[in-house]
Amino acid sequence: MPAAQNQIKELEEKARFTRRLIIQMIAKAGSGHPGGSLSATDLITALFFSVLKHDPKNPKWPDRDRFHMSKGHCCPLWYAVLAESGYFPQETLMTLRELGSLLQGHPDRRTPGVEVSSGSLGQGLSVALGMSLASKIDKKDYRVYVLLGDGETQEGNIWEAAMACSHYKCSNICAILDYNGFQIDGSTRDVMNLEPVADKWKAFGWYTLGIDGHNMRQILDAYDQAKSVKDKPVIIIARTVKGKGVSFMENTVDFHGRAPTKEETERALEELA
Numbered sequence: 001m002p003a004a005q006n007q008i009k010e011l012e013e014k015a016r017f018t019r020r021l022i023i024q025m026i027a028k029a030g031s032g033h034p035g036g037s038l039s040a041t042d043l044i045t046a047l048f049f050s051v052l053k054h055d056p057k058n059p060k061w062p063d064r065d066r067f068h069m070s071k072g073h074c075c076p077l078w079y080a081v082l083a084e085s086g087y088f089p090q091e092t093l094m095t096l097r098e099l100g101s102l103l104q105g106h107p108d109r110r111t112p113g114v115e116v117s118s119g120s121l122g123q124g125l126s127v128a129l130g131m132s133l134a135s136k137i138d139k140k141d142y143r144v145y146v147l148l149g150d151g152e153t154q155e156g157n158i159w160e161a162a163m164a165c166s167h168y169k170c171s172n173i174c175a176i177l178d179y180n181g182f183q184i185d186g187s188t189r190d191v192m193n194l195e196p197v198a199d200k201w202k203a204f205g206w207y208t209l210g211i212d213g214h215n216m217r218q219i220l221d222a223y224d225q226a227k228s229v230k231d232k233p234v235i236i237i238a239r240t241v242k243g244k245g246v247s248f249m250e251n252t253v254d255f256h257g258r259a260p261t262k263e264e265t266e267r268a269l270e271e272l273a
Contacts, residue, residue: 003220007050011216014084015045019245020272021080021093027265029097032105035255037077039180039213039240040147046219047145047176048081056086059112065142066115066131070124071149071178072106073257079103079111087113122155124148125175129161132170132233143172143227151183154192159204165233166205173233174226175206178213180242182253198237206235213238246271 018041026032048054053065069078076096083090088102088111095101102111106119116127128146135142152158165173177197185191194200198208207229211218219238226234242256243249246268249260260268 003050003217008216008220011046011049011220012042014049015042015216016245016272018045018077018080018084020269021083021090022076023246023260023265023268023272025076025079025093025096026259027262028094029259031097031257031259032076033073033257034076034246034249034260035182035242035252035257036071036074036149036178036180038244038246038249039242040074040176040178041077041244042214042216043176043178043219043236043238043240044077044081044147046216046223048085050220051223052145053142054085054113056082056113059087062138063140063142066128066144068115068124068127068131068144068146069107069118070127070146071121071152072118072124074147074149074178075103075105075107078107078114082111082113085113087111121149121152122157124152125158125161125165128173128175129165129168129170132165132173133168135172136168141172143174144170145174145176147176147178149183150177150179150181150188150194151191153177153194153197154188162201162204162206162233169231170233171230174223175233175235177235177237178240179237180240180244182242182251182256184253184256186253201235201237205232207232208235208237210237211239213240214244 131144249255
């Protein structure tokens with residue numbers, strides 16, 4: 001069913017607020033990864049507040065949908081939507097990367113709502129595969145969502161998992177590729193070109209959907225369409241902008257892993273007001 005306009009507006013506002021939290025958290029910590037967190041914000045906001053079957057009061061609910069962030073360095077985004085969902089108080093966000101905090105620089109299983117620790121790139125699709133196979137064994141009908149970074153899909157483990165997901169007909173897997181075009185060393189085109197990316201996933205037996213990763217209606221429609229695919233895994237290839245929402249961070253590789261200065265933080269929050 002197509003999303004109503006008021007639902008779109010609510011999610012867009014939620015995404016704007018989430019971007020503010022991301023900037024504030026990373027600025028307070030003095031380190032972190034704003035670029036890729038901001039690029040995936042619309043995708044994950046839509047997922048958590050309109051698609052995902054989950055219960056913040058019961059994080060281990062057996063019938064919950066599973067979500068895994070393979071590009072774990074972008075956890076400020078994950079933490080923000082978890083807090084907004086009610087998994088823990090929002091004030092906890094300002095303890096990002098502090099010693100002993102629930103919110104480490106890469107996701108940790110101690111954090112309510114985090115299924116599996118992550119950070120070593122290239123492993124997340126294998127985690128999703130395991131969750132999917134477990135659902136078959138347990139005769140559960142939950143869905144498995146996994147966020148992939150474009151740079152990490154240069155790694156061989158991703159393609160081994162892609163082949164296995166197709167072989168085992170893991171139709172409850174929906175991978176989301178945050179295709180912002182940059183990784184730590186520069187543009188993905190220069191480091192290790194991914195194109196033709198859609199053709200590669202199709203060749204591995206996946207159903208592919210290409211969208212604008214900042215168009216909330218396209219995002220919701222893609223999630224809805226993914227649920228209708230019954231014989232193969234689905235990947236949503238979302239074209240996004242690194243640092244989306246903050247003009248001086250957009251398409252700037254410097255902000256892949258650098259916290260904003262005090263002045264930059266103020267400018268960013270003004271733009272996101």
